[in-house]
Each structure stands twice: as C-alpha cells, then as structure tokens.
Amino acid sequence: MRPFKSSLVILYICLVALLAATTFMEHAYGTEFVEKYVYHTIWFCCLWGVLAALMIAALVKRQLWRRLPTLLLHGSFLVILVGAMITFLCSKKGYMHLTVGTEVGCFIEQDSKRVVELPFALCLDSFRVKYYPGTEAPADYISYIHGAEPISMNRILFRQGYRFYQSSFDENEQGSWLSVNYDPWGIGVTYAGYIMLGISMLWMLASRMGEFRRLLRHPLLRKGGVFVLLIFGLGGTVQAENRSLPALARKQADSLASKQVIYHDRVVPFNTLAHDFVLKLTGTSSYGGMTPEQVIGGWLLRPEVWQNEPMIYIKSAELRHLLQLSSPYARLTDLFDGQNYRLQEFWKGGQKPHQKMTSLEKAIMETDEKVGLILMLRNGTLIRPLPEDGSVKPLSETKVCAELLYNRIPFSKLMFMFNLAVGLLAFFYVLYCSMRSLAGKLIPVLTIALYVSLFCQLFSYSLRWYIGGRVPLSNGYETMQFMALCTLLLTCLFRRRFSFVLPFGFLLSGFALLVAYLGQKNPQITPLMPVLLSPWLSIHVSLIMISYALFAFMMLNGLLAFCIGGWRKENVGNEIPDGRKIRVKQLMLLSRLMLYPAVFCLGAGIFIGAVWANVSWGRYWAWDPKEVWALITFMIYGAAFHGQSLAIFRQPRFFHCYMVLAFLTVLMTYFGVNYLLGGMHSYA
Known part of the structure; x- marks a missing residue:
C-alpha cells in the first residue's frame, strides 16, 4: 500500500476508534469531560481537517471529476465538515428567561455564562400548556410573544438571524425559558451539504454507468437460490392451576371490557387498563384461567383475599432472597411487615444519586411500581371514568373494537x-442444498408463508397506528416492530431475483419481534411528548430501521458464505466444486448491491435526524452517543465501497468477514447505546 493511501486509511481507522472510545469515556466521566477534552478541542477539529485535506487530494489523484455522482457525494461530506466548522467557530448558543409583561433584550451564553445583548427585545404576553383532552399529559408548550408568532415545540421564532426555541417554563406558568441560537452561516452551509448528499445518493442509484446498476445487471444475480418451508404446530398457553378466588362472573366481566376510562393520559377501553394491570403484576395477560377484567374485579371486591395470592412476579433472585421467598411470585402481604414497607429497608438509591442503579435497585423499583398499581386500585385512583360533562370525547365503537382485538391477540408472540421456526428450518435446508448443488421445489410454499407473515405484521402494526393515532416509532418496542415489517417488505421485493433471501427475512423479522416481545411485552400506547410530534422523526426512524434491516441481510449473507466455504479446499487435493464458489460470489455481489441502499438510507436518516434536532432543540449535532455510533456505522460501512482503491474488499472471504463484523456496530448503535451508554436517544 502506497504511503499516501496508508496515511488516509490509518487516519480513518484512528478517527473511528477515537469516536468509539470517547463514547465510553463519556459514560465514565460525563458529557462535560468529553466536550472539554475531545469534541470542543482544536486537535479534534484538526483531525477532521487533515482527513478532509487527504480526501481532496484523493479526489484529485483519482480524477473523480470524470465520475460526477461520486465527486458530488464526497464533495457533500466536505461541505458538511465546513458547515460544522463554521458553526463551531462562529455560532452562539444560550438561554433567556421571560416573565409575563417584562421586556428582555439579552440572553446568557451557554459556555461562558456571560450576558449577550440582543439588537431587539422580546416580551412574553402569556404562557400556556396545552394538554391532551381529559388528561394531565402535555401536548404542547406555547409562549405567546408580543408582536410575533407564538413559540412552541417544533415551532421556532426567527428574528434578525437569531432563533428562539421553547425549552422550559416556570411552575406557576408565568414565565418561560427559551433556548437561543445564533448561527447565520453554519446551518445554511451544512444544509447545502445535506442536499448535495441526497442528490448524489439518488444519482448513484439511478446512473446507468454506476456500479449499482451494473450489479443489478450482473449475470450471477439473475440466478435464484432455493429454500423450503416446513409446516409445524405452535405450542399453546399453559393454564394455571384452579384456585377458589373471588372474582367477577365471566359475563359481567366481559361487559366491562368495552367501557371507556382514562388511563395513561388517553381514553381507552377498560380491557386495556385491566390487561396492563395483570401483565405488569404477573408477566402474563391472564391469571388462573380468569380474564383481566375478572382479576381486577376480584381485587376491587375482596382485596383482603387477593392480597394473600402469590401473583406479583419478582424476577431478581437477589431480591427474592432478601424477601425470603421460595418462588418467583410474592403476595402483597409478603412485602409488608405490619405497617412497615419491607422494600424501603433495602432501598439505598437515594444515597448515591449520581451513580448508575444496581440490578437490585432496579428490581426494587420494578416491584415498587407493581405495589403502587395495587394501592392505586384499592384507593380508587387507578380507574378514572370519563367525565359526565362531555369535556372528553369518547372513542368510536370501531376504535374500541380495534383496541380490544389488539389486546386479545398476542401478535408479537x-x-x-x-418466523423464527420457519427461518431456521429454511436456513439449514438451503445450506444443505448449496453444499450439494441441489434444486429445491418448495419455494412457492415458502413464498406463501412470507406473504402471510407480512400481512399479519402489517395488520398488527396498522392496528397499533390506528389505536394510538400516530406513527408507532416512539420507543424500542415500536421500532423493533417497524424493523420486522421493513424486513418482510424487503424480502418480498428481493425474493423474485434473489430467492435465497427468504429464510433471512423470516429470521431477521423473527429476531426483531422476539426482542420486542422480551423487552416490553406490548407496552402501553401513550401520547407522545410534544417534541416528538414531528414528521421529521417518523422519516428519520423509518430510514434508519430500513438500513438496519439491510445490514442484517448482508450479515446473514456473510454467515451463509462462511458455511458454504467456497474459498478454501474441501480436502487435501480436492478443490471446492465450482457451484459453491459461484454461490459465495453471488452472495458477495448481493451484499455489494444491498450496500448502496443500506448506507444511503443510514446517511439520509442521520441527516434528517439532524434537521429534526435543529428544528426542535436548535442544534443539528450534539455528539450524543447514539449520534456518534450512527456516524461510526456509516463510516465503517462506507469504507466497503472503495473496492477499486482497496483491493482487499474484492476478496469474497474478507468482504463477507467484514460485513459480519461491521454488523456489530449496528448492534452497538441500537442496543449497546440504549442499554449501556445511555444518552438523549436511549430507549432503555
């Protein structure tokens, strides 16, 4: 490798490693530490500057002006870096406090804490919190400014180059806190880079002379693969042993299911409240053969009996040991010693507020939440009927029926x-066929199963969308549901030309649904926070999850290639059959083909997320761990495009190994950041 190329590759690797290490430093030492010693330092900016300079030299050396889409793509990165540097050097950020009837003509700068004068003054006429109907959940925060448009979440006030964002408010609602951002040049330059990036990506996909279109025409990718579907029986639910417990009669309980109440700040059928109550306490949606309505009715009628029923599930063995429990289920009376609340004896969290909670403390909090639900039910504060004055609009009969259907069918399970059972059986079958160059005859059956799975997942997702009245993309459960849907849709698109992706579609969607099921088991559908009510968020998450699904396909391609092993000798003196070599080459070509839409969706998702953040918080990049790991993923997969300059990426063995290992960054971005590093984007 030539010195120039070596310098560029080494710097690129070092920068990726530095970004990864810094996220762990932030977790250990805090955000202010990494901002002071890494992100906001001259040497960090110089690293990016050197990388940009080497990139320009590489563009000139390879004469990329002859390949305009590629030139525009790399040029967009340079423009984005220039915009970021302008923002870093010239922007001002701060906050100002407005009280009703008082003019304010200055703000406090965020970093230096000095007072900065404005060329104008703002006066707050009034402040109002807008709530979801009949609830205390805020739908928006609105500051009414004298002589100007109101400021609210996702609605900015522009004046003479300054932008004002709704940040917080006083408890008495007589004052409002605004974030202030002054960046007249950096944002425009950066947005220009985003536009260039979008145009270049679409151009590269559409260009007849581009590699993407050449891969689509490759003769090896016109050949299909073979897989099979085996029909199997699914296990049923396990019935709990019968107990003589006081409860509502089944007919009476069923009549309550469609009654409407206010729960989790929205209007729901009573079945939703009862379902969540039983699910949280026991970990299952029913108890002792009784419906959720019967159980909650029993607690209301005879609490002195039900408090001795072992139905509070405690997962932590450590907490069970402290409570001296012989089974995973506790009675309410097990948690009280007379008037003494036993969990209070073990809670030490208040003594170390700045440290991460231990597993025991988390278990105590989870159990305390379950006890709180029971106490709220007994005190009459859990169930809130709709007010009789008509101030809250009831649900339509159609919406009630839809939510009852959603609660009663365990779609995710x-x-x-x-999907997992079909996917595993199909994967091993295709491996068997590939090793022996056999042709399968059950693809039509597998295709039918695929469309059945897609229809069921689409129906479940649409039902949740209809019930919640918003796109379900606000938490980890919903994004996993969306990823499963994207995976099945992509499988349907690819299956005609690349039939060997069929088992991958089942496996990936199955694992996504398994993660959703294990993580939260159908969490409550709640109104969104005001800042999340933005179409930019839906587009941002959708593109990111589509890219993750494609990356997962590429990872499975690599695993299948390693199982086939078409790059080594089968035995001493016996070469691998040509058919196996062709299949490995075919898998590599398919992964290279998927690489384009996968990386482009990830890049578009990152920068659309930056636009959303700029509209909502006044900054398009904050070096949050989730943002950093998304950038790392983008950079690692982006390196795989450079097969012409880096010959090693043209070797099937290295390419497949790289795709398998690169998927670890996807796992880190989604799961690792959520559950290990935390940050603004954490779903955990």
Whole structure:
C-alpha cells in the first residue's frame, strides 16, 4: 500500500476508534469531560481537517471529476465538515428567561455564562400548556410573544438571524425559558451539504454507468437460490392451576371490557387498563384461567383475599432472597411487615444519586411500581371514568373494537415463534442444498408463508397506528416492530431475483419481534411528548430501521458464505466444486448491491435526524452517543465501497468477514447505546 493511501486509511481507522472510545469515556466521566477534552478541542477539529485535506487530494489523484455522482457525494461530506466548522467557530448558543409583561433584550451564553445583548427585545404576553383532552399529559408548550408568532415545540421564532426555541417554563406558568441560537452561516452551509448528499445518493442509484446498476445487471444475480418451508404446530398457553378466588362472573366481566376510562393520559377501553394491570403484576395477560377484567374485579371486591395470592412476579433472585421467598411470585402481604414497607429497608438509591442503579435497585423499583398499581386500585385512583360533562370525547365503537382485538391477540408472540421456526428450518435446508448443488421445489410454499407473515405484521402494526393515532416509532418496542415489517417488505421485493433471501427475512423479522416481545411485552400506547410530534422523526426512524434491516441481510449473507466455504479446499487435493464458489460470489455481489441502499438510507436518516434536532432543540449535532455510533456505522460501512482503491474488499472471504463484523456496530448503535451508554436517544 502506497504511503499516501496508508496515511488516509490509518487516519480513518484512528478517527473511528477515537469516536468509539470517547463514547465510553463519556459514560465514565460525563458529557462535560468529553466536550472539554475531545469534541470542543482544536486537535479534534484538526483531525477532521487533515482527513478532509487527504480526501481532496484523493479526489484529485483519482480524477473523480470524470465520475460526477461520486465527486458530488464526497464533495457533500466536505461541505458538511465546513458547515460544522463554521458553526463551531462562529455560532452562539444560550438561554433567556421571560416573565409575563417584562421586556428582555439579552440572553446568557451557554459556555461562558456571560450576558449577550440582543439588537431587539422580546416580551412574553402569556404562557400556556396545552394538554391532551381529559388528561394531565402535555401536548404542547406555547409562549405567546408580543408582536410575533407564538413559540412552541417544533415551532421556532426567527428574528434578525437569531432563533428562539421553547425549552422550559416556570411552575406557576408565568414565565418561560427559551433556548437561543445564533448561527447565520453554519446551518445554511451544512444544509447545502445535506442536499448535495441526497442528490448524489439518488444519482448513484439511478446512473446507468454506476456500479449499482451494473450489479443489478450482473449475470450471477439473475440466478435464484432455493429454500423450503416446513409446516409445524405452535405450542399453546399453559393454564394455571384452579384456585377458589373471588372474582367477577365471566359475563359481567366481559361487559366491562368495552367501557371507556382514562388511563395513561388517553381514553381507552377498560380491557386495556385491566390487561396492563395483570401483565405488569404477573408477566402474563391472564391469571388462573380468569380474564383481566375478572382479576381486577376480584381485587376491587375482596382485596383482603387477593392480597394473600402469590401473583406479583419478582424476577431478581437477589431480591427474592432478601424477601425470603421460595418462588418467583410474592403476595402483597409478603412485602409488608405490619405497617412497615419491607422494600424501603433495602432501598439505598437515594444515597448515591449520581451513580448508575444496581440490578437490585432496579428490581426494587420494578416491584415498587407493581405495589403502587395495587394501592392505586384499592384507593380508587387507578380507574378514572370519563367525565359526565362531555369535556372528553369518547372513542368510536370501531376504535374500541380495534383496541380490544389488539389486546386479545398476542401478535408479537405468535409472529416471532412462526418466523423464527420457519427461518431456521429454511436456513439449514438451503445450506444443505448449496453444499450439494441441489434444486429445491418448495419455494412457492415458502413464498406463501412470507406473504402471510407480512400481512399479519402489517395488520398488527396498522392496528397499533390506528389505536394510538400516530406513527408507532416512539420507543424500542415500536421500532423493533417497524424493523420486522421493513424486513418482510424487503424480502418480498428481493425474493423474485434473489430467492435465497427468504429464510433471512423470516429470521431477521423473527429476531426483531422476539426482542420486542422480551423487552416490553406490548407496552402501553401513550401520547407522545410534544417534541416528538414531528414528521421529521417518523422519516428519520423509518430510514434508519430500513438500513438496519439491510445490514442484517448482508450479515446473514456473510454467515451463509462462511458455511458454504467456497474459498478454501474441501480436502487435501480436492478443490471446492465450482457451484459453491459461484454461490459465495453471488452472495458477495448481493451484499455489494444491498450496500448502496443500506448506507444511503443510514446517511439520509442521520441527516434528517439532524434537521429534526435543529428544528426542535436548535442544534443539528450534539455528539450524543447514539449520534456518534450512527456516524461510526456509516463510516465503517462506507469504507466497503472503495473496492477499486482497496483491493482487499474484492476478496469474497474478507468482504463477507467484514460485513459480519461491521454488523456489530449496528448492534452497538441500537442496543449497546440504549442499554449501556445511555444518552438523549436511549430507549432503555
């Protein structure tokens, strides 16, 4: 490798490693530490500057002006870096406090804490919190400014180059806190880079002379693969032993299911409240063969009996040991010693507020939440009927029926069991066929199963969308549901030309649904925070999850290639059959083909997320761990495009190994950041 190329590659690797290490430093030492010693330092900016200079030299050396889409793509990165540098050097950020009837003509700068004068003054006429109907959940925060448009979440006030964002408010609602951002040049330059990036990506996908279109025409990718579907029986639910417990009669309980109440700041059928109550306490949606309505009715009628029923599930063995429990289920009376609340004896969290909670403390909090639900039910504060004055609009009969259907069918459980079982059987069958160059005859059956799975997942997702009245993309459960849907849709698109992706579609969607099921088991559908009510968020998350699904396909391609092993000798003196070599080459070509839409969706998702953040908080990049790991993923997969300059990426063995290992960054971005590093984007 030539010195120039070596310098560029080494710097690129060092920068990626530095970004990864800094996220762990932030977790250990805090955000202010990494901002002071890494992100906001001259040497860090110089690293990016050197990388940009080497990139320009490489563009000139390879004469990329002859390949305009590629030139525009790399040029967009340079423009984005220039915009970021302008923002870093010239922007001002701060906050100002407005009280009703008082003019304010200055703000406090964020870093230096000095007072900065404005060329104008703002006066707050009034402040109002807008709530979801009949609830205390805020739908928006609105500051009414004299002589100007109101400021609210996702609605900015522009004046003479300054932008004002709704940040917080006083408890008495007589004052409002605004974030202030002055960046007249950096944002425009950066947005220009985003536009260039979008145009270049679409151009590269559409260009007849580009590699993407050449891969689509490759003769090896016109050949299909073979897989099979085996029909199997799914296990049923396990019935609990019968107990003589006081409860509502089944007919009376069923009549309560569609009654409407206010729960989790929205209007729901009573079945939703009862379902969540039983699910949180026991970990299952029913108890002792009784419906959720019967259980909650029993607690209301005879609490002195039910408090001795072992139905509070405690997962932590450590907490069970402290409570001296012989089974995973505790009675309410097990948690009280007379008037003494036993969990209070073990809680030490208040003594170390700045440290991460231990597993025991988390278990105590989870159990305390379950006790709180029971106490709220007994005190009459859990169930809130709709007010009789008509101030809250009831749900339509159609919406009630839809939510009852959603609660009663365990879509995630059935779907992950079906998809994983089919996917595993199909994967081993295709491996068997590939090793022996056999042709399968059951692809039509597998295709039918794929469309059945897609229809069920689409129906479940649409039902949740209809019930919640918003796109379900606000938490980890919903994004995993969306990823499963994207995976099945992509499989349907690819299956005609690349039939060997069929088992991958089942496996990936099945694992996504399994993660959703294990993580939260159908969490409550709640109104969104005001800042999340933005179309930019839906587009941002959708593109990111589509890219993750494509990356997962590429990872499975690599694993299958390693199982086939078409790059080594089968035995001493016996070469691998040509058919196996062709299949490995075919898998590599397919991964290279998927690389384009995968990386482009990830890049577009990152920068659309930056636009959303700029509209909502006044900054398009904050070096949050999630943002950093998304950038790392983008950079690592982006390196795989450079097969012409880096010959090693043209070797099937290295390419497949790289795709498998690169997927670890996807796992880190989604799961690792959520559950290990935390940050603004954490779902945990």
